[in-house]
Amino acid sequence: MTETKQPIIQIRNVSKRFGKVTAVDNISLDILAGEFFVLLGPSGCGKTTLLRMIAGFEMPTEGQIIIDGQDMSLVPPNKRPVNMVFQSYAVFPHMNVTDNVGYGLRIAGVAKGEIRDRVAEALELVKLGGFEDRMPDQMSGGQRQRVALARSLVMRPKVLLLDEPLSALDAKLRAQMQFELSDLQDKVGITFVTVTHDQDEALSMASRVAVINKGEVAQLAGPSDLYEYPANRFVADFVGSVNIFEGKLTLDEPDKAAVDCPGLGKVYLNHGVTGPHGADVWVALRPEKIYLHVPGEGKAIRAAAQDAPDGHNLARGTIKGMSYLGDITLYEIQLEGGQIIRVSRPNLSRHDQEDFTWDDKVSMHWRADSPVVLLS
Amino acid sequence: MAFFRSAPIAPLEYTRKLWMRSWVGLTMLFLYAPLLVLMVFSFNDSKRNVVWKGFTLKYYEKALNNDSLVEALVNSLTIAFLATVVSLIIGALAAVMLWRFRFPFKGLVEGTMSLPIIVPEICLGVAFLIFFAKVDWPTDLIWPLNLSAITIAHITFCFPFVAMVVRARLASFNKEEEEAAKDLGATEWQAFRDVLLPHIKPGLVAGALLAFTLSLDDFVITFFTSGPDTITFPVKVYSMVRFSVTPEVNAASTLLILLTVILTFIALKLQGVKGIAETH
Numbered sequence: 001m002t003e004t005k006q007p008i009i010q011i012r013n014v015s016k017r018f019g020k021v022t023a024v025d026n027i028s029l030d031i032l033a034g035e036f037f038v039l040l041g042p043s044g045c046g047k048t049t050l051l052r053m054i055a056g057f058e059m060p061t062e063g064q065i066i067i068d069g070q071d072m073s074l075v076p077p078n079k080r081p082v083n084m085v086f087q088s089y090a091v092f093p094h095m096n097v098t099d100n101v102g103y104g105l106r107i108a109g110v111a112k113g114e115i116r117d118r119v120a121e122a123l124e125l126v127k128l129g130g131f132e133d134r135m136p137d138q139m140s141g142g143q144r145q146r147v148a149l150a151r152s153l154v155m156r157p158k159v160l161l162l163d164e165p166l167s168a169l170d171a172k173l174r175a176q177m178q179f180e181l182s183d184l185q186d187k188v189g190i191t192f193v194t195v196t197h198d199q200d201e202a203l204s205m206a207s208r209v210a211v212i213n214k215g216e217v218a219q220l221a222g223p224s225d226l227y228e229y230p231a232n233r234f235v236a237d238f239v240g241s242v243n244i245f246e247g248k249l250t251l252d253e254p255d256k257a258a259v260d261c262p263g264l265g266k267v268y269l270n271h272g273v274t275g276p277h278g279a280d281v282w283v284a285l286r287p288e289k290i291y292l293h294v295p296g297e298g299k300a301i302r303a304a305a306q307d308a309p310d311g312h313n314l315a316r317g318t319i320k321g322m323s324y325l326g327d328i329t330l331y332e333i334q335l336e337g338g339q340i341i342r343v344s345r346p347n348l349s350r351h352d353q354e355d356f357t358w359d360d361k362v363s364m365h366w367r368a369d370s371p372v373v374l375l376s
Numbered sequence: 377m378a379f380f381r382s383a384p385i386a387p388l389e390y391t392r393k394l395w396m397r398s399w400v401g402l403t404m405l406f407l408y409a410p411l412l413v414l415m416v417f418s419f420n421d422s423k424r425n426v427v428w429k430g431f432t433l434k435y436y437e438k439a440l441n442n443d444s445l446v447e448a449l450v451n452s453l454t455i456a457f458l459a460t461v462v463s464l465i466i467g468a469l470a471a472v473m474l475w476r477f478r479f480p481f482k483g484l485v486e487g488t489m490s491l492p493i494i495v496p497e498i499c500l501g502v503a504f505l506i507f508f509a510k511v512d513w514p515t516d517l518i519w520p521l522n523l524s525a526i527t528i529a530h531i532t533f534c535f536p537f538v539a540m541v542v543r544a545r546l547a548s549f550n551k552e553e554e555e556a557a558k559d560l561g562a563t564e565w566q567a568f569r570d571v572l573l574p575h576i577k578p579g580l581v582a583g584a585l586l587a588f589t590l591s592l593d594d595f596v597i598t599f600f601t602s603g604p605d606t607i608t609f610p611v612k613v614y615s616m617v618r619f620s621v622t623p624e625v626n627a628a629s630t631l632l633i634l635l636t637v638i639l640t641f642i643a644l645k646l647q648g649v650k651g652i653a654e655t656h
Contacts, residue, residue: 057555077558090556094574103570104560148556155560 008033008159008191009054014063015215016049023049025215026063031159032208036185036192040202041212042238047195048163050212054193055084055161068158083152084161087168089144091136091151097123098132100147104155122154125184142173153188162194166201178204199239203227211235232376236284243285243341249275249373258312259283259373263339268312270368275375282374287344289370292331292356293363300363307368315364317341319356329353333362411633418626435623436631445628448612454520455608456591459530463587466531467538468580472572474539475546490540492533501600504529508601515603522606529601530591537590538583545579581643589636 007030016024024046031037039047052058054065056077065072068081083104092100101122105115123129126146136144145165152160165181166174182205185192196202202209203223211218211226211234218238219231230236233244247261257269259281267283275281293300295316304313320340321332329352331343343364347353356362390396418436422429439445474486492500508525515522549572557567595610602611609632616625 055555055559077555078561078563082559084556084559086552086556088550088552090550090552092553092556092571092574103557103562107561107566151556151560 006033007031008068009193010064010066011050011054012064012066014050014053014060014065016046016053016058017061022215024053024060027212027215027217028063029210029217029220031191031193033191034189035207036182036205037194038202038206038209039193039195039212040199040209040239041197041218043197045212046215047197047212051084051161051163051193051195054159055082056080081158082161083155083157083159084163085145085148085152085165087163087165089141089148091144091147093136095136096132097128097134097136097139097147100136101150101154103151108155118154119150122150125153125187126150141168142177145169145177149184153184153190157190159191159193162192164195164197166196167198174201181205203239211238213238228372230284230372230374233282233284233374236372236374241287241342241344243287243290244374245283245285245339247281247283249273249277249279249281252277257373259371263335263337264341265315266312267371268308268368269371269373270307273373273375275373279375284372284374285341285366285370287330287342288328288346290341290343290364290366292343292345293365294355295361295363300365304365313366313368313371315341317362317364319358319360319362322356322358324353331356331362333364414626415630415633418623418630420623420626423622424620435627439624439627439631442624442628444607445609445612445616445624448607448609449628449632451523451606452592452609455523455527455530456588458520458523458527459534459591460584460587462527462531463535463538464580464584467535467583467587468542468576470535471539471542471546471576471579475543475549490536493536493540497533497594497596500529500533501597504532504597505600515605522603526598526601526606526608529597530594533594533597534587534590537586538580541583541586542576542579545576549575581646585640585643588639592632592636 009031011027011029011031013026013028014024015022015026027046027050039050041047049058053060054067054072056072056075060073072080092103095103098119101119102115105118110118119132120129123132126149128143128146128150131139131143131147134143136147139147145168162181166177169177178201181192181194194201194205203226206223208220208222209226210220213234219226219235221229221231226235226239230239230242236242236244245261245264245267247259247264247267249257250260251258252273252275254272255270257271257273259267259269261267261283264283264285273281291300291303293303300314315335317333317335319331320334323330326347328344328346331345333341333343335341341364345352345356385392417428419431419433420428421432421434470489474482474489479485504525513525515525517524553571553575554567557571558564562570593610594608595614598608599611599614602608607615609628613625613628616622
């Protein structure tokens with residue numbers, strides 16, 4: 001993977017309003033050449049509108065989109081150096097696979113021999129060799145999607161846009177296609193821009209993710225940064241599962257910080273948060289980063305004391321719900337203050353799920369580098 | 377003997393139940409018995425055409441030698457053909473426009489467009505009679521221009537049907553297909569030709585069939601717009617029947633039925649029956 005740092009798409013203060021509704025609100029971001037960029041957000045957040053503006057099917061109300069150094073404001077979709085794979089795949093139902101894939105080249109007036117070669121090459125790339133004469137209604141959803149992919153890739157676009165590419169596939173196929181799409185992107189070296197509402201999809205495929213909320217970019221980061229260092233409550237909550245507690249910042253130095261959360265207890269961090277002292281903040285704690293202990297044996301206290309002052313990073317509660325998922329077990333624990341905290345525990349041995357059950361009193365601890373302090 | 381020893385009839389196998397079969401049979405009888413009688417009696421060797429007197433083909437010969445009847449048939453077919461072609465174009469364009477764009481008074485346009493379907497034919501007929509008289513529409517033109525008044529009247533009530541059928545077909549169109557074509561470099565026209573047109577084709581075929589048959593057998597409106605030199609088949613048959621119901625009329629009608637059945641069959645073959653079924 002040679003990653004050049006040239007921006008291929010520059011989105012400059014772009015807004016889109018439909019009547020009174022603002023779908024995209026003053027977004028600016030650069031998409032770099034060769035990266036797998038994902039626009040992630042809940043439905044109705046404006047991510048698809050943004051993608052359609054890049055493709056040229058919607059015009060920005062304000063702002064500018066520059067693709068490969070060229071302002072796209074007045075360029076219609078059929079003249080843009082981008083191609084799109086639609087959510088419905090939009091495979092032409094009355095054409096066979098060869099004609100579907102070769103459509104763009106025919107329109108462009110490419111010589112017949114070259115069309116044949118490039119179509120064959122594109123079909124090979126998406127592993128559809130041997131399907132040349134099939135009609136779309138004789139193919140499965142996954143195969144139709146490959147046709148749509150090949151149809152776009154054969155045009156050798158600078159950027160490939162994918163609108164919810166995996167949403168219509170079943171779970172197993174989706175996981176497989178996630179790998180294949182990443183693999184394909186490596187092979188062809190084209191910039192991919194994908195829209196999705198599925199955080200697993202975003203985390204597994206993207207080199208960078210822009211989380212969109214209410215038409216604005218909530219955070220732009222790599223997948224692991226997004227998960228481990230969310231910038232705000234929306235991102236923390238939308239990407240993965242999380243426990244969020246309100247608290248007051250009581251200590252904030254370059255190498256340590258503490259937050260007093262009425263619902264959870266005293267939280268200690270082994271790094272500073274550079275927030276305003278005494279301010280209202282939120283502590284985010286991922287379920288898998290909390291350890292469960294049988295109470296009364298002092299194990300939790302000893303474990304927490306390894307990297308935090310006495311009485312910090314500890315909590316007690318009662319198990320109110322549990323769901324066994326095979327690889328992990330999820331617990332819903334009612335804290336002493338009444339709030340519910342979610343904890344997940346890997347089933348490292350075959351009998352781990354038997355350690356705790358409903359109405360058990362438990363102690364919890366977490367490490368000083370686990371909590372994330374959020375200012376908004 | 378296996379036929380009588382077949383498996384017992386399961387609760388939902390309605391097509392094998394006697395009452396269902398009888399009901400279907402009765403429906404068929406109701407629909408087709410009059411036509412069958414008409415066809416059978418076209419071979420009847422009798423002037424009065426009430427009792428069966430024996431087989432003959434002489435009334436076919438007579439019908440085909442009846443110049444004014446043949447002329448009326450040619451007129452009817454010409455009008456039907458012209459009205460179908462023009463209705464197809466206007467109807468399809470109107471349907472695409474109403475589906476594609478939003479504009480002021482769209483609801484009004486949509487409503488008034490289907491008015492010719494709703495308004496009683498007799499009113500339309502009288503309206504056309506008055507209209508063509510008021511504008512002094514020339515009646516003494518050479519064939520086929522002398523059919524223009526009837527053709528225009530037929531287009532008026534045919535094209536809303538085409539528009540309706542095409543519109544229904546358009547509702548199932550995936551707009552992303554058109555966008556995909558444009559995304560791949562197609563212009564507006566190329567996207568229309570390569571993606572939208574193939575999709576609405578079954579609707580166009582169905583619409584054409586409707587328009588053709590509606591025009592071919594229209595009596596009321598034609599009666600008001602036809603002159604002495606522009607008799608159509610239904611009008612001619614009507615005037616013949618007023619004198620006497622001879623097997624000649626039966627023979628001509630049978631030929632017409634045969635013609636429409638053949639045309640429909642060809643159209644269905646061209647399109648594939650499935651495509652037409654999908655429009656409804």
